[in-house]
Amino acid sequence: MSDATWTVVRLTVELAALSTLLLLLLGTPLAWWLARTRSVFKPLVASLVAMPLVLPPTVLGFYLLLLMGPHGPVGQFTQWLGLGRLPFTFSGLVVASVIYSMPFVVQPLQQAFEAIPERMLEAAATLRAGPLDRFFTVALPLARPGLVTASVLGFAHTVGEFGVVLMIGGNIPGETRVLSVALFEHVEAAEFDQAHRLAAGMVVFALLVLVTLYVANRPPRDDQATFR
C-alpha cells in the first residue's frame, strides 16, 4: 500500500471512529429520551434526526457549509471561540458526519430502548435503583443488540459517505481526503488499478462489518439450558 493510500485509509478510520464515539455519546441520551418521552416535541425531534435519511447529502452539506462558513452563525461562533473555521478541516468533517449518521445510531437505539418492558425498570426501582442507576444497569445492558447495531451502522455509514464530505471537507490530503473521495478521484483520473484496490477493500470491509453484526446480535446461547 502506498503512503498516500495509507494516509487515506488511516484518515477514514479516524474519522469514522471519532464520529461513532460522538454519535454514541450524543445519540444514546437522545434515543432514550425519544423512547420514553410523551412530549409534544417528540415527532419534531424524531423527524429532525431522520432528515439525513431522506435529504440528498449535498443538500445537507450545502447548508452545513453555509452554517459553518465565515458568515454563518456556527462559523461566527467557532471563530469567536478562537477555533477558526470548520469547513475544509477534519473537525468540520467530524461535525458533518455526526449529523449525517445520526439516524443510523439513534433509530436502532430507540427501538432497543422501546423494547425494554416497563416492568424491568420498575423492578429495578423497587430494588432501590435510582433513575441513572436503572439506565446504566438495566436499560443499557438490555439494549445491547441495539448498541452493537448502532455502533456498526454509525461507523460503516461514516466510512461510506461521499456527498457531505465533498461539500464540507473537499479533498485535502491528510486532512479531509477520505476513502470515498479518493476513490472518486482515481476514477476521474482513469487510475483503475488504484480505484479497484480501494473499492474492493470497501466491499470486503462492508461484508466483514455485516457478518460481525449478525454474529454479535445472535440470541445468547443458554449454557445452562441443558440438563447435566
Add this chain to the structure above:
Amino acid sequence: MIAARLRLQRRDFTLDVDLQLPGQGVTALFGPSGCGKTTLLRALAGLERAAGRVALGNAVWQDDAQRRFTPPHQRPLGYVIQEAALFPHLSVQANLDYGRKRAGAQQGRGDSAPAQAFALDAVVALLGIGALMDRRPATLSGGERQRVAIARALATAPRLLLMDEPLAALDAPRKAEILPYLERLHRALALPIVYVTHAMDEVARLADHLVLLEAGRVRAAGPLAELLARPDLPLARQDDAGVVLSARVDSHDRAYGLTRVAFDGGALWVGETGAAPGDTVRARVLARDVSVARQPPLESSVLNVLPVVLETLQADHSTALLRLRLGPPAQDGAVPTWLLARITRRSAEALALQPGDALFAQVKGVALM
C-alpha cells in the same frame, strides 16, 4: 400500620380509598379485574402517582399536603409482580445481589429506619432456590422464576412486601408448588404483606386481613374470618362462599385416618393431616357443604354435627343463606366463630327458620390448608 388515602382519576374508573392496614400479617386486596387493586398497590409503591397520603408507621412516603413524595427507589419495600421481571442479563445470584447491595448502601447512609435483617441465606433456604444461583432467568421454570423474584424482593430487607397476583401467571401445579413457600414466608417473617389477588383459594390460604375493592372503592375491610362470614357482601353469593376457621390440631385418630381440630366454639373431624397436635391450621368450610337440622341427627353418616344458633337468614328466589354462630354470644367486642350455610329456600320455609333458633349444623366437607 399502613395508612393510605389515595385518589386517582382514570378514564374507566376512579380509585378513591382511605385505608388503615395492619402492620403485620397478610392483607389481601381482593376484587374483580378492573376494580383498581393493582393500581392501589402501585400507588402504595409510588409507581403510580395518585393524590393523597401514604405512610408506613411513622415513615411518611407521600403527603400532598406537605408536597412530599418519596420515589419508589427510596421506599423500603419489596415488590413482586405476576411476570417475575427478573433481569435476563444477570444470573440468579446477581439478581438477588442487585437489590440487596443497593438497600445495604441506603441503610449505610442511615436514611431509613432499621429494617428487619433477613439473612440472605435464610431467604434462599426458605424459598428453596439454593441450587439455582448460577442459572440465568431464561433457564428457570415459571415457579422457580417467581420464587427467585420473591427472594430478590426480600433480599432488600423491606419493611413492607407488595405482591401483585404473584401466582396468576402460573398453572395449577406451579401454583401448588409456590403456595407452601408463601405460607412459610407468612409464618417465618414478621413482615407485613399486601397481596393482590382475584383468587379466593389464595385468600383463604394466606390472608389474615381482607380488603374488598369494587370499582375503585373499598366495599369492606377487616379480619378475614369476619368478612367471609358476612352474608351482605358479594363474597357470600359466590359459589365458593364459606368461612375460614383458625384452628389447632387436637388429636389424631390413626385407626380411622382422621384428625380432630379444635377452635373457639367447637371442633371438627377432618382427613388425617401431618401437622402435630398443637399446630395451628386453617380449616375452610364452604357454605354449600353445611346443612342444618332442628334435632341432632340420630343415625347419619355426617361426622361433624355442631350446635349453632341461627343469627341471620337471607333468602333469594331459590336459596337461603344462613349465618350460624358457634358457641355462646360474644362478649366485650370479641368476635364469635361463624359458619355460613346455603340451603334451599324451600327447606328454610319448611323448617320455619327464624333468627335466634338453636339448630344443629351438619358439616359435610372441611378443607385443611
